[in-house]
Amino acid sequence: MGEVTRGARALVLCPDIRSQKYDLDAKERLEEACGLALAIGVVIADAQIIPVRDVRPNTLFGSGQVDNIAAACEQNEAELVIVDGALSPIQQRNLEDKLKRKVIDRTGLILEIFGERAATAEGRLQVELAHLDYQQSRLVRSWTHLERQRGGFGFLGGPGETQIEADRRMIRQRMGRLRRELEQVRKTRSLHRERRERAPWPVIALVGYTNAGKSTLFNRVTGAEVMAEDLLFATLDPTMRAISLPGVEKAILSDTVGFISDLPTQLVAAFRATLEEVTAADVILHVRDMANAGNQAQKKQVLSVLADLGVIDPDDGSSNIPILEVWNKVDLLEPEAADELRTAAENIDDVAIISALTGEGIDALFEQVGTMLTGQARECEFVVPASDGRRLAWLYAHGDVLSDEQREGDTGPEHRVRVRLNPKELGQYQSL
Structure with missing residues (x-):
């Protein structure tokens, strides 16, 4: 791609179109647009919200506004104009002609980031x-x-x-x-998923709005060096690592691409395969940046994407995969606000409060995840021939063996084993 030079001075514009309904208010959208611009290494010379009463088909903005933008470019020595919205090819070309500068819209900007990351x-x-x-x-x-x-x-x-x-x-x-x-990659991924489903390890997927702190949490837990800068879209490819949890010998932790509001349709379609990883998870950790004023709108956006993926029922909000909300960045809150948050979390079952940066609450979080993974376990009883060492070893390695009675059966020595297994492990044992 390479349309934008790193270090270029940019003017960031957030059009506030009166006829359009937005999830976030103009100030929050401008802040997000600046975050996106910083993610491609440009220098923000100035950032403005521009109210748009009537959308002009040729330039989006009115002629007076275009003149003001041109003056702001001169004043701030901006060589690039970033418009946080969708521009038609004609609008983009006309703005470039009038401003005598490179103009990119939200889709172009996100593509730049994707291309780099x-x-x-x-x-x-x-x-x-x-x-x-x-x-x-x-x-x-x-x-x-x-x-x-x-x-x-x-x-x-x-x-x-x-x-x-x-x-x-x-x-x-x-x-x-x-x-x-x-398509070939998707098939390979589904084969990998099937292999993992047969493997004895549960999968925990980290999801959340971009820049919510997923990669920082992932790194803290796994010790992996996944890129975790304070940038939007720092992660684009799911990264997986094995971890151990209380009551769970081994689990796979998966870090996924961050979600974002108004993600252009081309990008939603193109990145669907990456997000499909979430649908194979045993538990989803929805990481939220509680220090961000727009975190409620961000949550809505994430749940909407999970509904698109078929994880959440859009009608009643129920989920076919257990979801634990992880309220992150508690270290950035004022002490009083942090205490209020902790009090609120006490009355909600599926919530954990953490700071991925300082490590606060991480142990309690993964204790909760361990309980969620083992909580579905039930007691089973199997009769295993003494000669079938493989099955016996499997039960001891993956289940919680409660008793093992050795006796003489009709066909020779056998073990009557009482063991706790979760549904996934039971399925794996039965397919041995």
Whole structure:
């Protein structure tokens, strides 16, 4: 991608369109837009909320507002304008002409971040697919080689139509290839999931709004060096590590991409496979940044994505996977506010209060997770031939053996074993 130079001075604009309904208020949206801009290494020269009474099809903003933006660019020596909203290709081109500066919208900005952050092959495939999808509509202005005159006998004033069509076809073919590769990745991931489901380890997925502190928590618990800067979208690829919990010898902790409001549709589709990891979890930890004023709207956004993935029933809010809310960043709150939060949490079952940064509440959190994982266990009784050492060893390794009575059976020595197993372990034992 590389459309934005790191260190460039940027003017961040948050259009507040009167006819549009927003989850967050304008101030919170501007703050989030600045967070996104910082995530690609630009310097924020100035940030403004611009009220938009009527959307202008050519420039989004009114002509007086465009003049004010141009003056603000001059005054702040901004070489880049970031608009926290969707711009049509025409609006983007017209704004660039009038402001004489590079203009990118919210989708372009998030794509820049994704392009920088995607680390695995799957992440890169997803980014490229989303980028091509975005570029299709901006073909004439974005693909510089089209500025050269092509086709015909030189009668055309602009790029040859045939060449543009050829490029469109090239994009479509590349997108088709990427989709096939991604489908293959999905199949591989589902095979890995099936293998994990047969494995004796439960999976705990960390989800949450971007920058809620998931990666910091992941690093603290696993000792892994996952990128955990105070940046939006620091994580794009799910990272997995084995951990041990009270009552659970081994579990897999999975860190996932952060959710965000108004994520452009191309990106939701492209990143679906990454989020599918959540649907295979035994427990979901929903990490929330309680120091953020918009945390309630962020929670709503996360639950909406989980509903899209089929984890939560949109009608009654019930979940087919246990969800534990992790109220994070308690260290950033005033002591009085932190105490109020702790009091509120005492009356709610599925809540844990922590500071991933200082480590406060982490032990209690994972004790709670251990209880959630073992709480579904029930007592079972099996008769195992003494010669079947594999099954016996499995029960001792993965279950909580309550008694083991050795006796002589019809076909030889056998063990009558009483053991506590959770439903997943029972299924694994039965498939041995």
